[in-house]
Amino acid sequence: GAVVSQHPSRVICKSGTSVKIECRSLDFQATTMFWYRQFPKQSLMLMATSNEGSKATYEQGVEKDKFLINHASLTLSTLTVTSAHPEDSSFYICSARKLAGGSYEQYFGPGTRLTVT
C-alpha cells in the first residue's frame, strides 16, 4: 500500500474567506496527484489533476481561479478554495498515484470536510 495524508481533516470557514488544504504522499513520491470533491451519496467528482512542477489540469466546469492548485514538490500538493461560498461545502479528497506492478494505483488521503457558513 501507500500512505497519503491530508490536512486539515475538517474546517469551518466564513463565506468569502479562503481555505488551503494540503495533501502529502508520506512514503512514496507522486508526480501526479488528484483532487476530488464528493457530495453526500454521490460519486467522486474529479476536479483537477495536479502535476509536480507544472500547471494543474482542470476538469470541465471547475473554475481554476477559484480552486488554486500548487504541486511544488513530489510529495505535496495544495488546493486553495478562494472566496468560499456555502455551495463549496463538501468533502474534498486528494489522491496520489503510484506505479505498482505495471499499473497505476491511486491512494487517497483521509479527506477534508469543508463547511462554509
Add this chain to the structure above:
Amino acid sequence: RKEVEQDPGPFNVPEGATVAFNCTYSNSASQSFFWYRQDCRKEPKLLMSVYSSGNEDGRFTAQLNRASQYISLLIRDSKLSDSATYLCAVSSSGGSYIPTFGRGTSLIVHP
C-alpha cells in the same frame, strides 16, 4: 451512457451470505481496473486491483470480463464489517491512466 456504471443498491444480506457486484464500463480500451471500499464519511481505500485472469484475496474475488465490459466483486462469508460502499474504478492509457469511478454500490450486512 455513463463511462462506469454500478447498481447503487443497497444490497442487504445476512452475515455469512455470498454477495456479488458488477460494474460495467463503456470504454473498450480500458486497461486497468480496481475495486475500492468507502466507509461512510471516509476516503476510499483500495481493496484490490482486478487482473485479466481474475484474482482472489481471502474472501474477496475480482473478475474481469472484457467481452462484456464489466468487472465483478464477489464477497464470500459476509461479515458485519463488510458493510460499506464499494466503488469500481477504470482507467486507460488514452486517459492518461486517470481512473473514472463508478457511483458505488452500497452493501449492508445484517446479523
